[in-house]
Amino acid sequence: MNPYLIIKDEIREALRNGRPVVALESTVISHGLPWPDNKTLALEMEQIIRSEGAVPATVAIIGGKIRVGLDEAHIDLLASGREPVAKVSRRDMAYVCAKGMHGATTVAGTMIAAHMAGIDFFATGGTGGVHRDARESFDISADLYELSRTPVMVVSSGVKSILDIGATLEYLESLGIPVMGYGTDDFPAFYSRRSGYALHQRADTPQEAAKVWRAHKALGLQNGMLLANPVPPEAEIPFREMESFIRRALEEQHAQNIRGKDITPFLLGRIKELTEGRSLQTNLALLRNNARTAARVAVAFAE
Numbered sequence: 001m002n003p004y005l006i007i008k009d010e011i012r013e014a015l016r017n018g019r020p021v022v023a024l025e026s027t028v029i030s031h032g033l034p035w036p037d038n039k040t041l042a043l044e045m046e047q048i049i050r051s052e053g054a055v056p057a058t059v060a061i062i063g064g065k066i067r068v069g070l071d072e073a074h075i076d077l078l079a080s081g082r083e084p085v086a087k088v089s090r091r092d093m094a095y096v097c098a099k100g101m102h103g104a105t106t107v108a109g110t111m112i113a114a115h116m117a118g119i120d121f122f123a124t125g126g127t128g129g130v131h132r133d134a135r136e137s138f139d140i141s142a143d144l145y146e147l148s149r150t151p152v153m154v155v156s157s158g159v160k161s162i163l164d165i166g167a168t169l170e171y172l173e174s175l176g177i178p179v180m181g182y183g184t185d186d187f188p189a190f191y192s193r194r195s196g197y198a199l200h201q202r203a204d205t206p207q208e209a210a211k212v213w214r215a216h217k218a219l220g221l222q223n224g225m226l227l228a229n230p231v232p233p234e235a236e237i238p239f240r241e242m243e244s245f246i247r248r249a250l251e252e253q254h255a256q257n258i259r260g261k262d263i264t265p266f267l268l269g270r271i272k273e274l275t276e277g278r279s280l281q282t283n284l285a286l287l288r289n290n291a292r293t294a295a296r297v298a299v300a301f302a303e
């Protein structure tokens with residue numbers, strides 16, 4: 001047994017019985033959304049997953065233990081910011097556990113914990129990717145490398161256009177990571193339903209997505225997969241409207257010399273301020289939608 005891993009009883013039981021379970025990340029709670037929307041949203045995503053007949057498993061490190069399945073008090077701790085919470089990717093995992101710290105898991109960190117627990121499906125908002133200045137900065141999210149080595153299906157709304165979307169897709173291809181559009185042939189750009197980049201794999205129903213995942217497992221492929229789920233049309237912000245805000249946030253990031261793992265949270269926060277909260281509503285809508293889709297795929301897979 002792994003002394004650093006605590007799986008909630010309900011989740012352990014569900015996994016033992018082959019019932020559907022969906023993992024959720026916690027960096028979006030601690031670093032991605034403002035209080036109190038972050039707490040409301042985290043609880044809402046869990047509720048949506050339950051209403052679809054699956055069991056939610058929000059992942060975080062609390063006092064040095066990786067928890068798969070949180071209580072409301074844990075979510076409150078992560079959301080309120082009253083104690084320091086580290087942003088935890090693969091790099092940070094052992095350190096944060098050894099030191100007994102609190103940590104919010106990124107897409108990469110959450111995939112690791114989900115796989116340790118035996119969970120196949122994971123819903124998030126947007127994944128990390130290749131940053132626009134990666135040619136000089138080498139800033140490529142560890143999420144991409146994790147997708148290339150850990151067998152979990154990640155449901156996301158593509159990547160934010162703070163990133164270089166074309167380069168991110170090229171890198172996903174190089175790493176052998178399948179990207180399947182959910183009801184779309186166009187890679188979604190987080191706030192926008194379309195990025196203009198074509199996808200070559202598509203699923204229109206939870207059953208179709210589950211079937212591809214079943215084949216992936218049967219083939220013994222050890223990497224992850226992205227199911228790219230566009231934001232609901234009524235919550236979308238068109239691509240060209242976002243571009244000026246994104247450019248401004250990127251200029252400020254460079255001017256203020258923000259680096260490393262602080263870059264993504266900085267950009268997310270500035271974009272929210274620059275769009276006066278409108279982007280927040282879009283962000284919440286796509287997170288709920290991804291929780292619902294991931295739960296439906298997990299249920300279809302279990303049937």
Ligand code: PSU
Binds near residue numbers: 108143190260268
């Ligand atoms: N993109 C978003 N919202 C987020 C994140 C990314 O639109 O909350 C978070 C996720 O947890 C993701 C992490 O795994 O940021 C990527 O950080 P980095 O770019 O430092 O790898």
Ligand code: MN
Binds near residue numbers: 142
């Ligand atoms: Mn980075």
